[in-house]
Amino acid sequence: MNEPWAAASEEDERLRVLALASAGLGEIEVLKYALDQAVADLGALSGMVHWSGAPASSGEPRLVVATGLPPAELREWGEIREVIVQALRDGAPVCASAILRVRREKRDEKRDGAVTPPAVTMTAVPLPGRDAPIGVLSVLSLGSGRPTGRQRAFLASLADWLALRLARSSADSDTRRPWWHAADSHLRQALKATRIGSWDWNILTGELYWDEPALTVLGIDPGTAPHNTDSWVSLIHPEDHPRVMIATEEALRTRGLYDVEYRACRPDGTMGWVQERGHLVFDDAGEPVRMIGTVWDTTESRAARESVSRALRYMSDAFLAVDRDWRVTFVNLDAERLLGVIDPYGQVLWDLPAGKLPDLQAASRRAAAERVPVGLEVQWPIDQRWYQVRLVPVPDGLTLYLADVTEKRLRDAEREAAERAAAERAAWIQELTRAFGDAVTACDLVRVIAERVLPSFGAAGLAILTVDHGCLHVAGAFNYPPDILRRLENQPLPERSALSDALRSRAPLFVTSKTDYPDGPDLDASVILPLLVPGQYTGCCVISFDRPRRFSSEDRAALTAVCGLVSQALARARLYDMERTRVQELERLQAWLRESLDRERRFTTDASHELRTPLAGLRAQLEEAQLHPDETDLDELLEHALGDVDRLQDITSDLLLLARLGADLSAAPEKVDLARLVETEVSRRGRDRHPVRLRLEPGVVIDAVPRQLGRVLTNLLDNAQRHAEHGVEVGLRRSGGSAELSVTDDGLGVPETEREHIFERFARLDTARSRGAGGTGLGLAIARDIVRAHRGTLHVECPPTSGARFVLRLPLTDPG
Structure with a gap:
């Protein structure tokens, strides 16, 4: 008994769950x-709730609810009454031992024989009111063991919560009525048309008088008089009993107006809602001695109010009402969810999550001050x-x-x-078109x-x-696999492919x-845009992706x-390319014609210059x-004449060869093994003054005209033989992607300032030789x-x- 009875902190969570479950x-x-x-x-045997008897009855505590043992047995148990009275009188918990007494039939007593009644422990906790306890919550446990401190703390917390819950229910019932009453003018008209009875209650004696209309409303037979408070209490529906008692005690305590609505269980078995309103009459000492009031039937109006309440409570939109002090007076289910509390009645709106919305608070205060409706959109903090x-x-x-306009806002946002x-x-298409x-x-x-x-x-x-004559051609590409482009070029268009389907x-495909398309290019995804320009061409623009892709609308x-756009642009580009190709071809032909004319003029000039001297000598x-x-x-004379004729013949042949090099477009190159060509050309030379040493790398192949390349080698060897002192060397090797052919002599060499001049026509070095020493002066020019x-x-x-050393470099056929 020395352990505290205050509610322990660990019970807070249990009480919160209790509040949620009892909502x-x-x-x-x-x-x-x-x-x-x-x-x-407590693992108890039974539980009870007794209501305080004063001032609404004969003074005895009244059993309201019982669980476990039958209520009839509990009402006749005197020890229970003593514990309940003590808890009400002292306003403190009581824990006492007792003997369980249960009525038995005589046959049961004979059959069972002498049986020792079991011992029980009764724990009673008062339900606190403003001035005195309004009732008692008690439990019966088998055995003499007393509840632990934690159990007693829980019972105390449970009693406090229960008293507060019952008091709030009574206040809520009275608070909500004005909203329902004001919701429909028909309710007010029905209330005025209701027949009203009068009653008079003697507080000191408990006697109660109802007039005839009142008896009719309550369904009481006038012949059952006299009546008292017990007669009235028996009419009150058990569920409404606590609320009515609290309203009665509140009127006596505050000496204010008594106003309550409850369900009356009439003696004939019917039930209806009645409204009672009364005021106190005081004696000379200022103590209340009587209460006089009225009563009327509100069954129909109550049904109408409940219909409105249900409509409001279960309406699809949230609805709540606040009074002038911003206290919540009504919420429906959806509004209760948005407020984030189980029982928001009586709480200030701005103390709830709605207080986190300054725009809502400002708009509410403006609407209340200016008395005009206001609308706004807010994002609610509970569900966002x-x-x-x-x-x-x-x-x-x-x-x-x-x-809730979330979906509408989402649709609006999606539309925007x-x-x-x-x-x-x-704008992108317009810019792309430009x-x-x-x-x-x-x-x-x-x-x-x-x-x-x-x-x-x-x-x-x-x-x-593009598709020309049934074959594919690559008109352009970007960042596309080269092997795929090579495969596509000049290939017939497949009958079953993404390209042909498009x-x-x-x-577009x-x-x-x-x-x-497993048989197509190995691409994760692609878009095939058909390019169709009637009368010009067909083709496709293939846009590829490096990963699988889903395409939105x-x-x-x-x-x-x-x-x-690509179709038209490609049509213009092809026309432009065709015209540009024609122009380039015309320009190339024009350049060739100019070069031919220049070559003809050079030939005429060279011929007149070089042929004049031997002809003059011969003449x-x-x-x-x-x-x-x-x-x-x-x-x-004949020997000198024949020598001059030979010289004239050599000059004429070289000039004709130079002319043919620029004009002969029909010579087709072929694959030439340079090592074999060198060996063949050297073997044909039988009258060289100096020996020729060969250092040739095999397998060096180029694309060339063999006859022309043989002339180059002959000219280089002739030049080397004229200037060598002891021998000539011919080398051949690969150098990167080129074939390198060199002809080296051991003569006096060529000064650096003259190394380009010797490749000009009829160019001779002063130290080289005279005109009579042989050579036309055209050999190196022809070779280059x-x-x-x-x-x-x-x-x-x-x-x-x-x-x-004369070095000749030509591109290899196969650089690898």
């Missing part, structure tokens, strides 16, 4: 639920959803209607996003698509293919993954629009022989022109020792 229950259900909790916690709040002032406060995306897409208009070549078109289209869709590569359907619409010799025939040696025609180079170097 929406009536008073009797709440009492029963609380008793079940107490009996279960958006609500349209309608604030409507009423005479006693403010009503708030909350409609779609409109914004459409506008951006239109860019395509500026693209004049296929390369420009590929660049525009790569820069402006591929990034917009996260694409990886691009290939533009061309056949004349609509969206390939979401490589499994859609917006993507498909945009790519379909791109398809038409002089012949004229001298004609003038002095006796002094002329015929054999010597032939090498250039084969996309190679020819230059002269100084070897490490002495002499000159």
